Amino acid sequence: MRAYQELSKAELLSLKEELEKAYEEEKGKGLKLDMSRGKPSVAQLDMVMDIFNVLNSDSDMTSTEGVDVRNYGVLDGLIEAKHMMADIMGISADHVIIYGNASLNIMYDAVSSAMTHGVMGCTPWCKLDQVKFLCPVPGYDRHFSITQHFGIEMIPVPMTPQGPDMDMVEQLVAEDESIKGIWCVPKYSNPQGYTYSDETVRRFANLKPAAKDFRIFWDNAYAVHHLYDEEEHQDKVLEILSECEKAGNPDMVYEFASTSKVSFSGAGVAAIASSKGNLDCIRKTLTIQTIGYDKINQLRHVRYFKNFDGIKAHMRKHAALMRPKFEAVLNSLQRELAGTGIGEWTNPNGGYFISFESMEGCAKAIVAKCKEAGVTLTGAGATYPYGRDPRDSNIRIAPTYPTPEELAQATDLFVLCVKLVSVEKLLAQMG
């Protein structure tokens, strides 16, 4: 296929006419699809329905440690739930505290508590003139929303297929004491599906931050969310807690994980993992904040999945559903856009997203055009702090929720919008 940039004005005009006609046809179809968030599909959720049979009116409601899970008690989670979440993160259970139904809330609480009470004895962030976070971009909009909510200044750091630009990270944290954290999705990153290389993880573990209370917010959201069963197509990420320990930085990481995209979104089990020092500090706050989280749901999850093999087997079933969806999108992008010079995209082995880079200055227009024809994508800019994508080029594609048929329609429309907006852009540049 010829690059659009090489087309003459006449060719572009004729192409534009053709694309506009096709777009009007698409609009006529009355599509109504929401691809704005990384949502599990109905078929994925249906797969977990047996979880409601593991507890019934005759069930023994006692945990392995003899706790009646229906009553008060146990602040930081059932030991069997800690093991479950520890296995997902590849660590030992004593590094884990179980929280409520979603990890986003843990991250929010971690930042909130750092604001009001500080981190492990350091000055509360709300008492400081300036607090900054590093934000690998493009990244996860809900991370950025938390730091923005607390008035924390966000500094974008470019992502590479190996992870954030570590030269920049190392330099910034070493020289600026007001940098207190960095948002990371180390495995199958949101939105690119990149996985941090071993070198990146080791460089993280060996950071020499000026701030004693600098913390890596390690959102391991897609730890077991592979798209392929073959080991060679499954990304692996070095275990960060032990790397930090080895590097003499045991307290530098908060790791987060949940079963939101394993069991149910919003009704799963979430956890934080960290050093004893951090966990003790967190537990002190938890004693005030809660009488403990939902132990019944913890027990339900453990009895359903049984062990890590159970989770892995379950995730292979998810993969079987999701693989064709990702492939449908990727095939269509490849077929329609390869060589056109108007778009690039990632090709992830797992996670929930594909990241698309349009020509500069086209993302907002593409998303708007899709919306006009009935397909809602994540808002352009959302993958950047403050919603500001300086190149206006990144679009997050979330292929998980629609059915394969819907996805084919949606991708056809997307590709069409990319072409149309790009042609318009090129024509505008010609003047």
Place this chain on the structure above:
Amino acid sequence: MRAYQELSKAELLSLKEELEKAYEEEKGKGLKLDMSRGKPSVAQLDMVMDIFNVLNSDSDMTSTEGVDVRNYGVLDGLIEAKHMMADIMGISADHVIIYGNASLNIMYDAVSSAMTHGVMGCTPWCKLDQVKFLCPVPGYDRHFSITQHFGIEMIPVPMTPQGPDMDMVEQLVAEDESIKGIWCVPKYSNPQGYTYSDETVRRFANLKPAAKDFRIFWDNAYAVHHLYDEEEHQDKVLEILSECEKAGNPDMVYEFASTSKVSFSGAGVAAIASSKGNLDCIRKTLTIQTIGYDKINQLRHVRYFKNFDGIKAHMRKHAALMRPKFEAVLNSLQRELAGTGIGEWTNPNGGYFISFESMEGCAKAIVAKCKEAGVTLTGAGATYPYGRDPRDSNIRIAPTYPTPEELAQATDLFVLCVKLVSVEKLLAQMG
């Protein structure tokens, strides 16, 4: 029975010897009872086990508004869950936001968010030199722990059988802009079981606080927790939201409620109720804080209890279990201590506690003596801010968890310890 204060030294000495012998016998029994918290009994929890049968692998997981409760979406709760919690509080569902598994966490979040972001546009409390809360005493230790955690200065306000001393409340909030809140348990108060009179509620609604961001933290924890079925033995509390509206103070109250002591402690459904102004402000934070709370558990509760009649019928079964326990304690106190001048106690129509007042300076010693013989009570002082009971006289009795047999043993021991410590005190006063 003669008042102990009228006994001669010789009589007291002989009584002391007798009581000490009895105490040694009690110690020999090897009791091991924890009455420190207001915990539902195993029998109460067993009554709810059918809740695990309402959802199974074939269940329709769609809410009345057509939401798949297993997926993301619905920030502030299912409408049917709002109705359930609204009925418990005697208000309309549009005043309600559903949260997670316990109301304590909502109160914590409300204070935390006021610290970092302020209340409805007012200055964040963390930016103020001083923030104070009024604390009716004796009161609930976990309330006081939250305000203490955030460095909020706590001012004790004496409780009366009609509620807090409203002369004092009115005067303090009117003259001191740094007073930002008051902790209230309006119905079957913790620990006395008092219910605020209509006049008290109206005086609350008509407060003229100097601080625009003054909020009444109205913890309606025992809204449906009667001990008696007869209407005339059920306390009623005026509905505060509408009283505040009538008084032109619509935004002055945060009300909290949960099913922690209806269904399961730590696995129930919790809610906040307030004005549209407050709820809009809370929702803005919630959008950042969470992807939404556990809608499956909300659905499970609604389908199990069906409606408010279902909840009331369920609570009558609780009452049937709890009444004999409260009566066992009260009868024993009456039989052993009436007329002795060494103790007074409340006689509640509901809630989870009985409040006991020993002679001044005896509470700590009584609790210690009970503990030494195997019965753990709530720590003396816990019912006061900073754990400081200035008279060292208040003890919270939590009769709900033990079996009736255990309770009889525990109360025998308690009464014995009250007598023994009082005799020792009187002898010490004689010199």
